[in-house]
Amino acid sequence: MSRRPAAPLAAFLLLLAACSSSGGGDKAGPATATTAGEAKKAPPGEPAPKNETAFETPADTFVFAIGGEPETLDVGKMRGVNEFAVGMNLFEGLVEYAKGEGPVVPAAAESWKVSEDGRTYTFTMREGAKWSNGDPVTAHDFEWSWLRVLDAATASPYAEQLWILQGGRAFTQGANKDPKSVGVKALDDRTLEVKLEYVAPYFLELCAHHTFRPAHRKTVEAKGDQWTRPENMVSNGAFKLSEWVPNKNVVLVKNDQYWDAANVKLAKVVVLPIQENTTAINMYEAGKLDWTGSVNLPSIKMATLSQRKDYKEEPYLGIYFYRINVQHPVLKNNTVRKALNLAVDREGIVKVVKSGFTPASSFVPKMDGYTAAKGDFDFDPDRARELLAQAGFPEGKDFPTLRILYNTDENHKKVAEMIQQMWTRHLKINVELVNQEWKVYLKSQQEIDYDVSRSGWIGDYHDPKTFLDMWTTGNGNNNTGWSDKEYDGLIEKADHEPDAARRSALLAQAEAILLDRGPVVPIKHYARAFLINPAVKGFEPQLLDLHPAKYISK
């Protein structure tokens, strides 16, 4: 009996320890809070809690979290990462992402030929590839699926992705209703011919993108919007849908009909939509999750988390930057924009924000096959002041108050405050912060109703185009009023350049213009931070954060 009071006492101490770790605020000592740290603080005589999480997930099951309920499991209508995290395991494209970083690998197509001008692709479909109901996967499936996405009646929000096909855009607009006018055609069951609108060396990789993955025609036609229900769905990926309880879980089981089923090690994949990163971490620590998915918490919590052994950071194909409204009477002056750029200490920001972000010296993140232009904006407050004086605002005199717009979020606020401070201190100008709810912020940004606006952009594929297209004149994502004929010309020229090296150089030239006189303040390149069960194998870093479960085992 005498031992009994010790248990509640120990529990209480643990509770306090936990408090100090989750409570945030003060960073008094080094003792704040890793699980390991708590273990050391346990009262003497008590068995020290285990250093690592004991996982309760079965060995043939991979359980991971996504940041929210998938909007849809209709592969042709998916928009975001939550959908695709599930979708890529259900549906297989002509090609599939490699395990880790690397060129895409053959999947539903076993080989392909590219014409000399780089604009015609001929795919040979894989012999023996089957849908989960046993039907063969044919070239006709792809032709039908792609046309379906383009079709105005489908109203797919991602139809734009397929406008790379000849005549694709006109078909979506309804300007041309003849499906034969679109550059995708099944020559026979095993041959798919694709004609592109322009030269795109990244087209093969696009074929792995969700919008390019096929849906099962008979099922879609018979079941309509209900075809994505577990009882209806027919898919051609390594897994098939077994259960989908919205906001609770999506359960996938191994698809025995899959052509490469022999190499699929998992029997089950469980995807949990969890909005709150803290909740995902709690579940992970309780041993119910193998992978938290990307977590993004206030920097103080990230600092704690990053002490863990199972904490990982991977570069992610994205840029965090500020847009500058070039219609603004003062900001239209490029010298002012340069001054703003030079007064930003990117290293300083990244040090505080953590999570593996890297300071941006270019707009396009690092990727194979492209040497990004380097911007001339290394932190230099003296030069910044000089430039501002040149522009007619010595010591910030008469400079109008600048407003930084950001969408309501703890981390965005932090960055905005730091930049506010840098500009105020180094340029002696007045800076105000304005935060808006997401959709309001989007509207302000699209209507160019701001001075400086926080922005982010995540690439769809490993090619600088996915970051540079948006800055062409009148592009729907430009949102700054910036227009540069030379820039537009270079992008246009790259679209017709079949030689990869020359094309890449053209794009780098365009990027150099963007960095030299564009409407942006590049700040940092993205990273993904997460916790992962050390027993998980086959999970390799990948710039798009795509990890097909067919490669994963435990």
Add this chain to the structure above:
Amino acid sequence: MFQYIVKRLLSSVGVILIIITASFFVMKVAPGGPFDADRKLPDEVKRNIEAKYHLDKPLWEQYLRQMDSIVLKGDFGPSMKYPDRTVNEILAEGLPVSLVLGFQAMIVAVMLGLSAGLIAGLRQNRWEDYGAMTTAMAGVSIPNFVLAPLLIVLFAIKLRWFDAAGWNGLEKGIWGHFKSSLLPSLTLGVYYAAYIARLTRSGMLEIIRQDYIRTARAKGLSETVVVARHAIKGAVIPVVSFLGPAFAGMLTGSVVIEKIFNIPGLGTHFVASAFNRDYPLVLGTIVLYSALLVVLNLIVDVLYTVLDPRVSYD
């Protein structure tokens, strides 16, 4: 009584119609739409989608369509954020979860609150009273987003008695359900338990001084019978009037709890649908919640007459 209930229900229908109308126009005024994202949709794509959901029609036509569908068919239409599902389905999936959570939290609140309040009231100014009331004070003061993580760290991560998050229905057995629902029910219920404890205590203190209690005692009834048969009934009247708003509060206030514990209830949609500008889902949740509130208030008013003979609606 029957007449009274019918009258109340009829006026409620009017209230709900007004709520639908007001919500419809207010949400259309909010900037942005369901299909705005950081990647702007090309105009032709946006046009196709808007045509599909009739968002290209004039506002009055959209309103009439919506009203027609809701009032005549009870159909809120497809969700714009989750195109694979209809709003009716989403509500039908979320409501039972929220109701069960609210109901369990209610049981926690009533059990803890009543017993603490009765003890405190019967042992006024003794240590039992101070202990119960201090705990109640703490219960009211500690916000649920503080209490929940504490409970999770202790009982789910360290001790692993309960689930850290998630929700199991009865398909995982009673224990499976209990494991996933105890911590959220407790967190949600504690605040109300504290409130109920204070109400019960003051109710008890007031009743115990009433003449009819003195009469009961004078008749020679034992203290237990006096309390159980005569005092409690009077003491819980303020509690009953609190239960309606409390249950409503638990349903609408479960948003935070549902997020922390990742529970697939309605609370999540209640807030998120507005942020997503998922117009049909916004209307659906609003109508559902208003209907619940109306019904709960009515039940409380009817219960009054049962508990307090002085109240009558005829």
